[in-house]
Amino acid sequence: MGGLQKKKYERGSATNYITRNKARKKLQLSLADFRRLCILKGIYPHEPKHKKKVNKGSTAPRTFYLLKDIRFLLHEPIVRKFREYKVFVRKLRKAYGKAEWTGVERLRDNKPGYKLDHIIKERYPTFIDALRDIDDALSMCFLFSTFARTGKCHVQTITLCRRLTVEWMNYVVASRSLQKVFISIKGIYYQADVLGQLITWLVPYQFAHDHPTDVDYRVMATFTEMYTTLFGFINFRLYQTLNLVYPPKLDSKAESELKAEHEEDYAMDSESYLEKLSALSASLARVVATAEEEENQLDQFPADGNMEAREKEQKEQEDQNRLFEGLKFFLNREVPRESLAFILRCFGAEVSWDKSLCIGGTYDVTDETITHQIVDRPDIDKQYINRYYIQPQWVFDSVNAKMCLPVEDYFLGVTLPPHLSPFVEEKDGDYVPPEKLKLMALQRGEKHGKIQEEEEEEDEDEDDDDDEEEDNDEEDEDLTEEKNLKKMEDQRSQGKVRLEQEEKAEEKRLAIMMMKKKEKYLYDKIMFGKKRTTREGRTAHNNSWNGVNGMVSNVVSMWLMPFH
């Protein structure tokens, strides 16, 4: 005898999910507060496996949250702060209405606020977790720090973002962890290797923003609120790892050097300090004053192939870090000072700029020891003979190539070679731009000039042959016969090779015939994807944006449902 009839949708996946509206009601929050809470706590909708089951048989489009997530939000102390704030706003409005100005003042003084420290700790239980997730925070803070103070967001937020980004840049300079840079049409991409994590961020060009109307700045501000908190803690910890003082202070030596004569005219001391920091031209103060950073040698373990590789890698890394060491740069006023100073300092160069451009320039144009001057104009009037005048792309390309590229291609007024993305890693079969091939050859140590020379020599030889032909035909005939023989041999060997290749191809074809149906299907699909990418690479001369051909990684977190 069966027991009670089981009701539908009372167990299983239907009870694991909750719609957004229900969640909101459960939390007793307005939609805006719910959104804020979700952003701060990092709660996102989940896509159920069986949407219809979860949706109780309906197929209406709904967003679902995990019920566990929402239950977890119920205990969040910040929800109470939200309610307090709501009450505060109500009281304030009332006080305004009654024109109780003292009451307004009192209320304003006791405005409820909240801290996000515990949320950060909870979301990122370990430091590495936090560091792994800092890409978006960096890009966002860099964007906010370029905003004008015109009321799109709080001025405090902007200054805080600026301060944090300056701290970050100083950290990257101090730790010399910058790896790749890329000038895109959107902005400048940087990639740094911080404590083993690859961190990429995008900095917009220094222009005033044309604020779009269809962007909800409240959402962005909430994100920024969370990101600044996270970013500050990360900065603190990073500074600690390098034994640097946090908040950053300039080295006392550097500080005295930077003490310009007319500093009083420039700005207030408190304001100019951040700018001095952002100039990036001086080193930072350390907690424990060490003479020089001692090189940390890798401990020697019993001989191991792995070890050698690691040593080599580390050596390469060190070489890259010292890429510009000993070079002295001067930035002209038309180049983006901050990014170039940042990059050059990351690789150990000395940088300066015109005094009127920014605070913190350490030497003048007239300095005779300058080796490179970075100029972004067609021509310059007064040129010094003992320095290179190069365009800014040289710096970026050199960093990506991990070597100082020949400066000839980057002189003033010269058409620049294409600037390639260092983030593209071509798999075999992908299209590789010829410039990259050239660069790779250069990195291997071949000089393309040499190859050209050889070619020229060959040409000359041929010319000589032609001349000789007229002189004595008989010898030439012998020569040609020998040549023919050689050619035939070559052809034969080539034929052998081709035969082998054909054999292999046929073997493969036959093996493919023996595949199981399921595997054959999968194989065909993969091969189709590959072929399509190569075809598109050939026709649309690009393949980098559809490099995903189905089988990529073991576990992929997915975006579903593009909603905008």
Place this chain on the structure above:
Amino acid sequence: MCVLFLRQRNVFFQTVPIWFNKSYRLRTGTARKWDKYDEGESVSRPGKLYSTAIDIRNTVGNVPMEWYQDYPHIGYNLDGKKIFKPIRNKDELDEFLDKMENPDYWRTVHDKTTASDIRLTDEQVDLVHRLQKGQFGDVNFNEYEPSVDFFTNEVMIHPVTNRPQDKRSFIPSLIEKEKVSKLVHAIKMGWIKPRKPKETTPQYYDLWAKEDPNAILGRHKMHVPAPKMRLPGHEESYNPPPEYLLTEEERLVWEQQDAEDRKLPFLPQKHSCLRAVPAFSRFIHERFERCLDLYLCPRQRKMRVNVNPEDLIPKLPKPKDLQPFPTTMSLVYRGHTSLVRSISASPTGQWLVSGSDDFTVRFWEVNTGRCMKTLEVGGAVKSVAWNPNPAVCLVAVCFESTVLLLNPSLGDRLVVSSTDQLITSYEPPEEDKEQAVTWALSEGPEHNKGHRLTLTHPKAVKQVVWHGKGDYLSSVMPDNSSNLQVLIHQVSKRRTQNPFRKSKGLVQCVSFHPLRPYFFVATQRYVRIYNLIKQELTKKLMTNCKWISSMAIHPGGDNLICGSYDCRLAWFDLDLSTKPYKMLRHHKKALRGVAFHRNYPLFASGADDGSVIVCHGMVYNDLLQNPLIVPVKVLKGHQITHDLGVLDVTFHPTQPWVFSSGADATIRLFT
């Protein structure tokens, strides 16, 4: 209040507010007239209105004059009399003439209320000019009069009022004292505390000072981290290689596409130098969209296998190691004029017989490709089969409803003569049993041609098969309706049996077991195996094919392959199961013939795609080891005619050679 539109000199209009109580229209004259005025020509006129001989005032007030449109009058004068409209309104022509002739036209305004033209006096024109210049209307008004202070700035020694001060103004307030003392008391008691200075800048500290790996919540295991932003490719560069830039057409396509359909969210651009790079207009948008993605986009964990396609390809032994097998086409036997339906090799391997739709049977010498004999038969030859017994030289040929036993008289003469003897030595039994076919001995010219026995069947015969010993012969007459589909003939006794009482479907082909008394019958979808001694069904094989075309039995007898019209080849291991051990889908089109080699572990299949595929099919004596099947060669050579390619394949009995006959009327030998 009204607004005047005046044409200044010659070019532009200017709006000037004038505080008249009625609306005037000052008609504008040409520049010439202005000049005249400036010269003071019209000053001679007295400062009077043009038509102010009678002072007409309309008393209707400030109402729209359209209200009087349909009336003869336009309002009322001071006496309450109607003011009538002029008899005739000025039309365009009048206006024009007036403009041309009247020197005062430029200073004439039309008064709508009285429907009369008024000529402005010089003072009025002056007033208009002054107002246009933003000056005061009154000429005599001095706007820069010396200022006079209301109050003197000198401190006076005497008070302004002489009232004595209140007492409360110099006695401390009691109420205030009370309040202050209360506050003081509250401060003393610690009820009121000084307000803490607000922290504006956030305080940072080492948040992860005590990292506790156990503090990781269960939630984090469910966490689906958001994918990072995609890294930029070459096309995003400010100075990309030229091949990454869009052509004109591609750019147009890009612009017409919806934002979601675009492969690239931006247009690649090339800038000659860093200085020329503009701001990216969608920067904030993109960041905002990323924010939306982070908190609004549903996430799901999906498992994806990371498969290297090369790993999917099964690791098979190399064909090179499985030699010998036929690799190249070495001979083409030409002579037939129509499709060659069937071929069969003699047991010695010296001869080959072929039957074709051109009503002939041809005998070939295998090594030379020479046609030794051609026999005309009275119909399209459906099937030929050489007697597998090397001591007998007989060939079974079927066409229409006849099965013909031929003695080709090729090869060893002893064998030929013994065969003839075998046939003639037949003694008819005493009691003549009724048989399904009639056996007839050929004589005369037919005997000379090689005909020995003629078996006339009641229906068209499709296939003939010999038993391994060479005495029994089976013929197939496909017919779904009757049980008379398969007949087994015994040549030595000239006897015919119908082994089946019931039809089990359309028989496609039959075969004898090479060693044991089993008989294989392939119907459309199944292969049935009968025990001929026990007269019972032993096995029924499900081929999973739609329509079987051909069948071949491994010389060991435990394996069987079936070709089907739906491009499949099924390998059965009879010890293993009644389901196929392997299904091979090597051919692109319908299979027509399959064959096993007698000695070598080889089998071949021919199909309509014109190819013969030779596979290595190793059967092991060890029962635990499954057969190894490896395709070793795809042989091509036959032309496809009328959508038919290879019609029959057969192996050479001793050599690793394969013959194939095709619809292009040729037979080919692959060695």
